[in-house]
Amino acid sequence: VYARTVGDQELTFVVSGMLWQRSLVMMDSETESLWSHLLGRSMRGELVDTQLETLPALLTDWETWKRTHPETTVMLMRRTADGFTRDMYRDLRGFVAGMSDGENCKAWSFKDLESNPLINDTFGEQPIVVAFQKESATPFVFIRKLDGRSLSFAVKDAMIVDQQTESTWDMEFGVATGGELKGKKLQPVVAISSFSEAWKKFHPESEYWEPERK
Amino acid sequence: MNLFSIVIAVGIVSMLYSENLLAQQLPKFEPQTVIRKPFPAIVEPKHVTLKEADKVVHPKELVLGVEIEGDARAYPINMLTGPQREIINDKLGGQAIAATW
Numbered sequence: 001v002y003a004r005t006v007g008d009q010e011l012t013f014v015v016s017g018m019l020w021q022r023s024l025v026m027m028d029s030e031t032e033s034l035w036s037h038l039l040g041r042s043m044r045g046e047l048v049d050t051q052l053e054t055l056p057a058l059l060t061d062w063e064t065w066k067r068t069h070p071e072t073t074v075m076l077m078r079r080t081a082d083g084f085t086r087d088m089y090r091d092l093r094g095f096v097a098g099m100s101d102g103e104n105c106k107a108w109s110f111k112d113l114e115s116n117p118l119i120n121d122t123f124g125e126q127p128i129v130v131a132f133q134k135e136s137a138t139p140f141v142f143i144r145k146l147d148g149r150s151l152s153f154a155v156k157d158a159m160i161v162d163q164q165t166e167s168t169w170d171m172e173f174g175v176a177t178g179g180e181l182k183g184k185k186l187q188p189v190v191a192i193s194s195f196s197e198a199w200k201k202f203h204p205e206s207e208y209w210e211p212e213r214k
Numbered sequence: 215m216n217l218f219s220i221v222i223a224v225g226i227v228s229m230l231y232s233e234n235l236l237a238q239q240l241p242k243f244e245p246q247t248v249i250r251k252p253f254p255a256i257v258e259p260k261h262v263t264l265k266e267a268d269k270v271v272h273p274k275e276l277v278l279g280v281e282i283e284g285d286a287r288a289y290p291i292n293m294l295t296g297p298q299r300e301i302i303n304d305k306l307g308g309q310a311i312a313a314t315w
Contacts, residue, residue, distance in 0.1 A: 001280050004303065004312045012257060013301045013312045017249035024300055025245045026314075027252055034245065037300075037314060043243040055311060057280045062288065063273035066264055069286040072279070074267035075259045075302065075313070077293045084276045084291035204240060 002040050002052040004028075021201055038194075038202040051102065059193040060138040061086050068172050089137040097130065097139035097191040098199050098206065099123055105206040107199055108191075110137060112211055118160060118171075120144065120152045121209060128189060129153050130209075131160070131171035139193065142174040142186035249297065257303045261287065278315050282307030289313045 004011045009030060016027035016034060024037035033045025040052040058065070066072060089095065092110035099106050104124040113119070113132035121128050129144040131153075144151045144162075151162040153169065160169045167179030174186035199206065267288070271277070277288040285307035294300065294315050302313040 001278065001314065002312045004310045010310045011312075012255045012303050013314070014255045015253040015297050015300050016245075017252050017297075018245035018247050020243060020245040021241055024314075026301060026312075029255055034243075036243075043245075052312075055280060055282060055309075057278055057313075059276060059278055059291075059315070061273065062267075062271045062275050062277050062290070065277050065279040065288050066268070069279065069281065069288075070264065071284075072264050072286040072288050073261045074264065074271065074277075074288045074290070075293070075304070076262050076267060076270060076290075077259065077299070079290075079292045080299055081292045081295035084295065085272065086274045086276070088276065202240070 001055045001057040003055055004052070006047065006050055006052070023198065023202070036202070038198060054190060054192075056188060056190045057192075058138065058140075060133075061136045064133070064136040064138060064172070086136060092137065094196055095137070096194055096196050096199050096208075097132075097141070098194050098203065099141070099189065099191050100203055100206070105203050106209065107194075107196075107203070107206050108132075108139065108209045109196065110139075110193075112209060113139060116211055118153055118155060119209065123189070126189075127151075129171070129186070130191070133172065137193075139191050140171050140174065141189045141191040142171075143189060144186060146181065146184055146186065253298045255303055256299070256301065259302050259304055278313060280306060280311065280313065282309050282311070287313075289315075291315060 011028040011030050013026045016025045018025040026035040026037050031046040033042045033047040035042050042048050042050045092114050095110040096107040117132040119130040127144045127150045129142050131140045151164050153162055165180040167176045167181035170177050176182050176184045271290050276291040279288045287306050304311050304313055
């Protein structure tokens with residue numbers, strides 16, 4: 001999901017009818033520049049090299065989204081497919097959670113996240129926590145810093161706690177549910193659920209999280 | 215080792231090396247036209263409440279969820295599929311957004 005305002009201009013995006021690397025090429029109706037769908041960058045035309053801002057979006061199932069966003073509205077149109085359900089994730093090897101900010105680029109394979117559902121990690125300089133919800137194959141990512149202090153998370157008695165204060169956390173919301181930090185919220189960051197192959201192709205420079213060898 | 219096998223060996227090594235180099239770079243932008251005419255833009259799509267959507271959207275169906283400035287909206291992936299549906303021009307939380315997957 002992208003912001004479609006560039007400078008003062010609001011753009012309207014359409015499907016151009018072209019493909020690049022088997023991926024969609026978008027066109028804006030205002031300048032007819034061509035844009036890579038996966039990169040959010042203009043590749044040709046008046047706006048070439050312009051980068052669109054990526055907005056926080058989460059690919060998850062309806063059950064999880066409505067539980068975490070009770071005030072949500074929904075865009076409804078006639079269905080054009082019916083295959084996109086949780087069953088798509090039967091083979092987790094085909095998917096990654098990816099983050100890219102122009103400077104840093106990192107991905108976590110769903111397969112690794114399945115066996116390591118709570119990772120204290122860094123992205124660039126930023127300490128982050130990646131929490132993976134297996135049932136819905138959803139990666140929830142937050143900056144694990146609160147009032148200037150870095151937190152690290154672990155599972156204790158089937159609860160997620162931070163090791164600094166042992167407060168308990170709900171990682172769907174990034175909110176502390178008990179203990180000293182109760183009510184505190186972590187800042188969410190955008191991770192994109194993507195096909196592994198597409199991520200590799202469009203982010204050849206990407207770093208990959210690797211489990212520690214034991 | 216004769217000259218012939220050296221030439222082959224050098225050839226293979228340089229091929230591997232250049233492939234390796236290429237792998238670090240984004241491929242050149244060479245779009246292929248699949249359909250001649252761009253599809254019409256989707257603007258101002260219809261929105262409904264959670265309660266209404268619940269009658270139509272299955273709990274296990276995938277959605278693309280977006281939240282801006284406290285405004286949340288879900289886009290069911292099964293309604294974003296197919297060339298005429300890939301990009302939805304919408305507004306959320308006071309921002310113009312392109313919902314696309």
